[in-house]
Every structure is written in structure tokens, then in C-alpha cells.
Amino acid sequence: MCDNYIDVDLREPETKPRIAVHVRNVNFSYTKNAVVLERMNLKIEEGKIFGLLGSNGSGKTTLLRLILGRLKPHSGYVSVFGRKPGTVGSDVPGPGVGYMPQDVALYYEFTIEETLTYYGLLNHMTPEDINIRINLLTDLLSIPDRKRVLTKLSGGQQRLISMAVTMIHSPRLLILDEPTVGVDSLIRCRIWTYLENISKNDGVTIIVTTHYIEEAKSAAYVGFVSNGYLLSQSTPQQLLNQYRVKTLEEVYYKLAIIRRRSRRMSLNPLLFNDAKDAQEVETENQKFDYRGRNHGFINMGRMSALLWRNYIKLTRNPLMVICFYALSALIVTLMSLVFTQNFENIPIAIYNGERPPELSELFLKHIDDRKIHVTLYDSYERAVQSVIDGQNLMSLDFSANFSAGVEERFQSPQDVSEQAILDSQVKITVDMSRPIVAGVTDLALLSTLNAFIKEYSVSLDYNPLSFSMPFDLNASYYSFKPSFKDFVAPGMLLAIQYGLNMVLTGALDVLLMLIVQGMHGMVFGMILSLAVSNDYNVIMVMALTTLPLWMVSGLLWPLESLSDLAHIAIGLQVLDQSLFGIAITGGRVEHNTTMGY
Ligand SMILES: Nc1ncnc2c1ncn2[C@@H]1O[C@H](COP(=O)(O)OP(=O)(O)OP(=O)(O)O)[C@@H](O)[C@H]1O
Numbered sequence: 001m002c003d004n005y006i007d008v009d010l011r012e013p014e015t016k017p018r019i020a021v022h023v024r025n026v027n028f029s030y031t032k033n034a035v036v037l038e039r040m041n042l043k044i045e046e047g048k049i050f051g052l053l054g055s056n057g058s059g060k061t062t063l064l065r066l067i068l069g070r071l072k073p074h075s076g077y078v079s080v081f082g083r084k085p086g087t088v089g090s091d092v093p094g095p096g097v098g099y100m101p102q103d104v105a106l107y108y109e110f111t112i113e114e115t116l117t118y119y120g121l122l123n124h125m126t127p128e129d130i131n132i133r134i135n136l137l138t139d140l141l142s143i144p145d146r147k148r149v150l151t152k153l154s155g156g157q158q159r160l161i162s163m164a165v166t167m168i169h170s171p172r173l174l175i176l177d178e179p180t181v182g183v184d185s186l187i188r189c190r191i192w193t194y195l196e197n198i199s200k201n202d203g204v205t206i207i208v209t210t211h212y213i214e215e216a217k218s219a220a221y222v223g224f225v226s227n228g229y230l231l232s233q234s235t236p237q238q239l240l241n242q243y244r245v246k247t248l249e250e251v252y253y254k255l256a257i258i259r260r261r262s263r264r265m266s267l268n269p270l271l272f273n274d275a276k277d278a279q280e281v282e283t284e285n286q287k288f289d290y291r292g293r294n295h296g297f298i299n300m301g302r303m304s305a306l307l308w309r310n311y312i313k314l315t316r317n318p319l320m321v322i323c324f325y326a327l328s329a330l331i332v333t334l335m336s337l338v339f340t341q342n343f344e345n346i347p348i349a350i351y352n353g354e355r356p357p358e359l360s361e362l363f364l365k366h367i368d369d370r371k372i373h374v375t376l377y378d379s380y381e382r383a384v385q386s387v388i389d390g391q392n393l394m395s396l397d398f399s400a401n402f403s404a405g406v407e408e409r410f411q412s413p414q415d416v417s418e419q420a421i422l423d424s425q426v427k428i429t430v431d432m433s434r435p436i437v438a439g440v441t442d443l444a445l446l447s448t449l450n451a452f453i454k455e456y457s458v459s460l461d462y463n464p465l466s467f468s469m470p471f472d473l474n475a476s477y478y479s480f481k482p483s484f485k486d487f488v489a490p491g492m493l494l495a496i497q498y499g500l501n502m503v504l505t506g507a508l509d510v511l512l513m514l515i516v517q518g519m520h521g522m523v524f525g526m527i528l529s530l531a532v533s534n535d536y537n538v539i540m541v542m543a544l545t546t547l548p549l550w551m552v553s554g555l556l557w558p559l560e561s562l563s564d565l566a567h568i569a570i571g572l573q574v575l576d577q578s579l580f581g582i583a584i585t586g587g588r589v590e591h592n593t594t595m596g597y
Contacts, residue, residue: 026076051216
């Protein structure tokens with residue numbers, strides 16, 4: 001059968017043939033200046049194979065995309081089985097069509113069986129029907145062991161799987177964009193024989209593009225496209241007769257020459273002599289009994305197919321699972337390890353010039369030796385040099401008359417001398433390249449000073465409160481002293497939830513907030529997947545939008561330290577504060593803990 005030209009009976013049929021695909025006066029261009037399709041007219045009868053031939057870049061794939069409803073014509077009209085593709089009620093794109101694109105796009109970590117099962121489920125097939133079709137198609141296409149993973153198949157075999165995917169649900173319209181590229185001649189012949197069978201016996205309409213012009217002789221009709229213009233369409237035999245040649249290749253060359261001579265050819269009258277109007281075709285096709293189903297807003301069949309696909313993808317990509325789930329656990333663990341630790345063993349150099357040491361000794365006694373590690377030096381210069389050399393964070397220098405100076409300040413504050421003030425001062429040199437540790441040390445020294453003054457004033461029979469800081473310090477929110485860890489933890493949790501969309505805790509309020517945040521991330525992800533087609537671009541846009549959002553939303557650093565820019569991301573910040581509120585109140589829902597909702 002592969003060697004013979006199809007001889008279609010061109011006598012006037014008793015009943016008017018049903019038109020499966022009607023393209024009428026379609027113009028299309030991707031960019032303003034380059035016209036890709038020009039006044040394209042095409043009628044494809046139901047149950048026939050139509051071979052679409054043409055050189056590279058002539059517009060074949062573009063035409064197929066218009067028929068699929070993936071592109072919209074700038075002018076003109078496309079109908080598939082009497083409906084505009086892509087509109088409500090049309091099965092195209094969808095279960096009404098099987099489309100095999102030029103480039104193979106499959107889930108390579110899937111086995112052959114899983115791939116075909118997934119697409120079968122997507123098209124609402126039962127597992128039994130899927131199994132029957134898999135048996136048929138694997139036999140027809142000489143597909144190897146169905147348990148084999150796609151990565152282990154050759155390029156040609158992967159194309160065959162792509163074709164099987166297209167046919168798994170027995171669509172009434174098959175669109176195959178160069179299906180036989182890289183396929184050996186035996187299988188190519190079997191494919192064409194099968195296509196002829198299903199078109200004849202099951203009434204399937206098939207559109208095939210191919211560069212192997214001669215194989216299109218098995219099609220009922222062929223159309224030659226050049227530069228977006230349909231040069232001719234007819235049965236292969238009639239074209240051979242018309243141009244008095246032996247092969248379709250020769251027809252193609254002749255048409256190309258004629259096309260070059262006159263930029264415009266009249267269309268073959270065979271199919272367009274009496275095309276009254278697209279409306280006529282549509283009216284005719286309204287009688288069709290559509291196989292497709294109308295589905296509700298949430299299509300459970302497709303939903304379960306997608307869940308199944310994701311499950312397999314996850315199980316086949318353990319590394320991805322580890323990254324996806326373990327990364328957040330790792331971040332939280334590391335964060336706990338890093339931020340739960342208090343500052344310890346901050347190195348400080350001390351030169352005590354007081355001989356014998358008296359009040360300076362009392363001062364040093366109050367230094368918190370868990371937080372601060374003291375090293376004594378025998379000269380002021382060495383102590384300072386150790387700071388310059390990075391061995392110590394700061395150096396403290398007590399003058400020889402430290403005690404006398406302090407005593408004078410406390411006992412005769414009315415007429416204290418300038419020298420006494422200078423003697424009572426501790427000279428401090430700080431390494432300001434480590435500002436956070438320096439800040440913590442400042443606070444520690446302030447506590448030391450308070451404790452020293454308290455003890456010394458008691459020894460003088462003074463009321464120690466008269467020397468305390470003139471502040472009455474009260475916590476507005478419980479008596480809890482939040483650490484840096486407490487501040488960062490909710491933000492980190494929300495950031496992880498936003499980015500990785502995961503729930504990491506069981507407390508109901510926290511869970512609800514994380515779900516809200518997760519949905520925020522999920523909705524954003526959905527918008528991204530609709531707006532950006534390429535996976536890598538999605539990742540880039542995610543990184544570009546999410547990282548700055550984390551930075552400026554107050555999740556990881558207080559808003560007070562950020563510029564006004566931070567307020568653009570206030571949505572995240574209020575959620576963060578709510579979560580923080582819940583954390584410090586031990587789960588009680590109060591005003592401050594619910595402001596994020
Ligand atoms: N997404 C796109 N954006 C801009 N131009 C495009 C796009 N897709 C295709 N084109 C251009 O439209 C013209 C027709 O392309 P099309 O893919 O339809 O040709 P084709 O006949 O299928 O070619 P081939 O046989 O090589 O697959 C080409 O000039 C191509 O460069």
C-alpha cells in the first residue's frame with residue numbers, strides 16, 4: 001500500500017462530504033512586517049488524510065497551530081468540526097484532537113507505559129481502555145518494552161512514543177507535524193498504513209506535514225504551501241495528471257517555478273469552486289454529534305491525572321524531593337543552630353594601670369565571663385595593638401588613679417575636678433569592622449557598669465536606686481525578651497512557605513497563616529506558569545521577584561532599618577508580625593496576632 005498512489009473517487013458524491021477543517025481567507029503574522037500566512041484557504045473532508053507539503057519556514061506549523069486554536073488569525077476564519085477552535089464547546093484543543101508537534105516534548109523520567117497512561121487519563125480514558133490502546137500502539141509502532149524509561153530510548157523511538165501519545169485517546173482529528181522524521185522506512189510504511197486504516201474505517205481526519213514528499217502520495221489530498229500561500233491542493237493522482245509528471249517531488253518543483261513566475265496562482269477549483277460561505281459549512285456541521293464532554297470548573301479526571309503525574313515525577317527525582325523538602329528543614333535547623341546561640345567568649349583586652357587595683361578590680365568583677373573573655377595586657381599600647389591585629393574586639397584601659405577619680409565623683413559631685421573626671425573614665429578602643437558584636441559588647445559593658453555602680457553606692461551607704469538609669473522599663477507585650485532568633489523564625493517560615501509552598505508546623509493558627517501565605521505563593525506561581533512558557537525563565541522571574549520581596553518585606557530584617565521601598569511588600573510583613581505574635585503569646589489569638597488576616 002505504501003508504494004501506490006491513492007486514487008480518490010472524484011465523482012460528485014451522493015451526499016455532500018462533511019468538512020472537518022475549514023480555513024478561509026486567513027492572514028497571519030507573528031510580527032508586523034513579516035506575513036507568514038496570506039489568504040490561506042483550505043477545506044479538509046472528514047475521514048480523509050491531508051498531506052501538507054512545503055519548504056522550511058513556509059508556514060505549515062503556523063497553519064496547524066491556527067487549526068489547533070493555539071494561534072488566532074488576524075483576519076479570516078478557522079473552524080474545526082463546525083466550531084471555532086479554542087472556544088467553549090469545542091473539543092479543540094482537547095480530547096477532540098491529537099497533536100504531535102515537531103519537537104518531542106515528553107516526561108523523560110517516565111516509562112513508556114506511564115507516559116501513555118498519563119495522557120490516556122488526561123483524556124478521560126479508563127485504565128482498561130488505556131491498556132488496550134497501549135497494546136495496539138506498541139505493536140503498531142514497534143515500541144520496545146513498555147517498562148522502559150524514555151531516557152533510555154533512541155531519538156527515533158522517542159518520536160514514536162510522541163506519536164502514540166497523540167493517538168492514545170483515538171481522537172477524531174489527528175494533526176501530525178513531521179511524524180516520520182528519524183523513523184525507519186518499515187515503520188514509516190506501517191504508520192501510513194495505519195493512518196489510512198483509521199481514516200477509512202473510523203472516519204478519523206488526519207493532517208500530516210512532511211518533508212518526504214513522496215510519502216504524501218498515501219494521502220487523499222495534498223496541499224503545497226510556499227511562503228505562507230497555498231499553491232495548490234488536490235488528490236496526488238490528479239496533481240500528477242495535471243502537471244504530467246511521475247512524482248509529487250516534480251509537482252512541487254513545477255509549482256515552485258510557476259509561483260516564482262507569477263506571485264499569485266489561482267486556487268484549485270476542485271474544492272473551492274462552490275464555497276459559498278463559511279456559514280454554510282458551520283450550519284452543516286451543527287448536526288454533528290460531538291464526542292467531547294463538557295466538564296465543570298474543576299475537572300476531577302484531569303486533576304487526578306495531574307496528581308498522578310506529579311507523584312511519579314517526584315518519585316523519579318529523589319534529588320528534587322530532597323532539595324524541595326529537606327532544604328526548608330535544613331534552613332530551619334541551621335537557623336536554630338545559628339540564632340539560638342547567645343553571644344559567647346567575645347575577646348576583650350584589658351590594661352589595668354591602677355596600682356594596687358581597687359575599684360577597677362570591682363568593675364572587672366562584674367564582667368559577665370560567659371559572654372566576655374578577658375585577656376590582661378601589661379601595657380596600654382599592647383592592648384590596643386591586639387585590637388588592631390584582630391585578636392580582640394576592644395580594649396579597656398583603667399588609669400593609675402581610677403579609684404581616686406571615681407571616689408571624687410561620688411563623694412563631692414558639686415566640685416569634682418576635671419582631672420578626677422578623666423581619671424575615672426575607662427578608655428575604650430573598638431574594632432568597628434564588627435559592628436553587631438560591638439553593639440552586643442556595648443550592652444554587656446553597660447550592664448557591668450550598672451552592677452558596679454550599684455555595689456559601690458551600697459558600700460558608701462547611698463541608695464543604689466539614685467544612681468540607676470532614669471528609665472522605668474516595661475514590656476508592652478508580656479515579659480518575654482525576644483531574641484534575634486524569635487524575630488527571624490516567623491519570617492523564615494513564611495519565606496520558605498512562600499517560596500517552597502510547604503507547611504511545616506501543626507498549630508492551627510500558624511497552619512492557617514502559612515496556608516494563606518502558601519496560597520499567595522501558589523497563585524503567583526500559577527500566574528507565572530501562564531505568563532512565562534520556558535522553565536528556566538520561570539525560575540529566573542521567581543528569583544527576581546521573590547528574593548527582593550523577602551528582603552524588603554520585613555520578613556528577615558526589621559522594616560525600621562529599610563527604606564520606604566519596604567512598604568510595597570507590606571502584605572508579607574503583616575503576616576510575619578501575626579506569626580511572631582502567635583509565637584510569643586504561645587498560640588493565643590489576639591488583636592496583634594490576627595492583624596495579618
Ligand atoms: N513564534 C514565532 N515568532 C516569530 N516568527 C515565527 C515564529 N514561529 C515561526 N515563525 C516564522 O514563521 C515562518 C513560518 O514558520 P513555520 O514554523 O510555520 O514554518 P514550517 O513550514 O512549519 O517550517 P518547517 O518545515 O521548517 O517546520 C518562518 O519564517 C518562521 O521563522
